[in-house]
Amino acid sequence: MKKAAKRAAGLHRASLTKLHDLDAALELMYYGWRGMTLAADQYLATLGLSRPHHRILYVVARQPDISIGALIDVLGISKQALNRPLNLLLQRNLLTSKRSVEQHRTKLLRLTAEGQRIEQRASDYERKVLRAAFDRVGQTGAAAWMAVMGAIADNN
Amino acid sequence: MKKAAKRAAGLHRASLTKLHDLDAALELMYYGWRGMTLAADQYLATLGLSRPHHRILYVVARQPDISIGALIDVLGISKQALNRPLNLLLQRNLLTSKRSVEQHRTKLLRLTAEGQRIEQRASDYERKVLRAAFDRVGQTGAAAWMAVMGAIADNN
DNA sequence: TTCCTTAAGTCAACATAGTTGACGTGAGAA
DNA sequence: TTCTCACGTCAACTATGTTGACTTAAGGAA
Numbered sequence: 001m002k003k004a005a006k007r008a009a010g011l012h013r014a015s016l017t018k019l020h021d022l023d024a025a026l027e028l029m030y031y032g033w034r035g036m037t038l039a040a041d042q043y044l045a046t047l048g049l050s051r052p053h054h055r056i057l058y059v060v061a062r063q064p065d066i067s068i069g070a071l072i073d074v075l076g077i078s079k080q081a082l083n084r085p086l087n088l089l090l091q092r093n094l095l096t097s098k099r100s101v102e103q104h105r106t107k108l109l110r111l112t113a114e115g116q117r118i119e120q121r122a123s124d125y126e127r128k129v130l131r132a133a134f135d136r137v138g139q140t141g142a143a144a145w146m147a148v149m150g151a152i153a154d155n156n
Numbered sequence: 157m158k159k160a161a162k163r164a165a166g167l168h169r170a171s172l173t174k175l176h177d178l179d180a181a182l183e184l185m186y187y188g189w190r191g192m193t194l195a196a197d198q199y200l201a202t203l204g205l206s207r208p209h210h211r212i213l214y215v216v217a218r219q220p221d222i223s224i225g226a227l228i229d230v231l232g233i234s235k236q237a238l239n240r241p242l243n244l245l246l247q248r249n250l251l252t253s254k255r256s257v258e259q260h261r262t263k264l265l266r267l268t269a270e271g272q273r274i275e276q277r278a279s280d281y282e283r284k285v286l287r288a289a290f291d292r293v294g295q296t297g298a299a300a301w302m303a304v305m306g307a308i309a310d311n312n
Numbered sequence: 313t314t315c316c317t318t319a320a321g322t323c324a325a326c327a328t329a330g331t332t333g334a335c336g337t338g339a340g341a342a
Numbered sequence: 343t344t345c346t347c348a349c350g351t352c353a354a355c356t357a358t359g360t361t362g363a364c365t366t367a368a369g370g371a372a
Contacts, residue, residue: 013309014230016218022283023218025290026192028302031309033189036182039311052329062172062179068349074170079349081330105339105348126185127178133307134181137300144297145304146184151289153169153187155195208358224320235320237359261319261368 040125047118052085057111057119060095065108067100094118196281203274208241213267213275216251221264223256250274 013031018024037051044050059074060066068086072079089095094115097107111119134142169187174180193207200206215230216222224242228235245251250271253263267275290298 014215016215016230019218020279020283022286022290023279025286025298025302025305026279026282028305028309029189029192029286032305033185035309035311036185050328059170059172062175069347074172077329078331080332080351083351084329103339103348107349123176123179123182126182127176129308129311130178130181130185132311133304134178136307137303141300141304142181144293144300146181147293148289148297148301149181149184149188151292152285153184153191155191155285155288206357225318233358234360236322236361239321240358259319259368263320 036126036129039129040122043125044118044122049088049118053089054119054122056082056085056089057094057115058123060109060111061116061119064110067106067108068097069106071109089115192282192285195285196278199281200274200278205244205274208237209245210275210278212238212241212245213250213271214279216265216267217272217275220266223262223264224253225262227265245271 013027016023016027040054041051044054055075056071059071063070063074066074068079068082071086072082075082086095090097093112096110096112098110100106100108134145137145169183172179172183196210197207200210211231212227215227219226219230222230224235224238227242228238231238242251246253248270249268252266252268254266256262256264290301293301
């Protein structure tokens, strides 16, 4: 993609005047999120999937046999909002659901092999970006980044 | 807000099993973005405003007399998408637009005093979170964070 | 002056990602 | 048997975006 095309698509980093000390950091958070997710989103788009689908796959990959209700809690969305992307993933056989043996009213979700493959690829795109960035600053730099992000995340 | 309520609202940080080395970092990016913007978004919501409005105010604050077209480029959205939030801000007198003197077909945008006040407050909420996090890791830690985020942002 | 381009504005149709409310079904506990 | 719980689904709505088409007005070029 050419520079002009990137500018047109808003993919460049705008160089705005900084009014405050932390404006640069503020903008870096915005562009950082975009930089991490851009390639993954493009990959998912080729499959007709997007961020919500990836979020579901990511969580189920790390918590096999998770129930619908628990998944709703982790994602922080309503069951109605979960409904559509979840059904798409089931329909595409990226996810399976079966009733629990002892608790027959809860459903347990698992990734299929194909679902696992897609989750891994999409997340790999994101991890690859992080890896490259961490490699530039070394272990102590990476640790500092984690500490800062932890503090920001827990602020509330 | 109680812990249970936060869990229900998805405001906690889910503790998922880590399948890969960088999964923790990946999740921190997600929760970090949310942690930085949460208080600002809540403030904006009390005014009937949201992220797109804040983005406009932020950019115009740092580039007074910016044209509509330049604003579209910086934000990376279509003029139709800009239309609605921009008109709301003009209607609320948070923003003014006047024709350029020499280039009468371009419009120049500026913040009003009220618009400036709101932009500052909203951004302050975000900077406050960053400040608190940076204070915990010192100057070198903050610099490392900036370096990592810069590398992530520029990845493409 | 006429013609072409540019900047902005607006209308319509659509996609996606979410919300709340209401209601249904079937499982299991009291 | 009745009540609650987990899940499912329908409807209506909000918000933030997209593309395409068309208009208006300004201004440069022929």
